[in-house]
Amino acid sequence: MTQTNPQQADLVALVKKLSPQDGDILQLPASSNRELGQQLAEAIQIANPGVKCMVICGDLRRLTVSDMNDAGWYRA
Secondary structure (H helix, E strand, O other): OOOOOHHHHHHHHHHHHHOOOOOOEEEEOOOOOHHHHHHHHHHHHHHOOOOOOEEEEOOHHHOOHHHHHHOOOOOO
8 A cells, every 4th residue: 555645644544543334424524625525535445445435525414315316325
């Protein structure tokens, strides 16, 4: 495993502590930029290859039904 920078190494260490599982949602503050969300998603794949979870910047309650459908979430 190759880290490209210290920040990514820190994110990978954080992800290992969080130990995300398939279907988990990691919510970042709305003030987080898209780049941080992408870096966290990459760190998740480095720390736990194949884990399918979602990183959201902002309020989860603001997702539309269309957003949820696009992510594969469907109401039962």
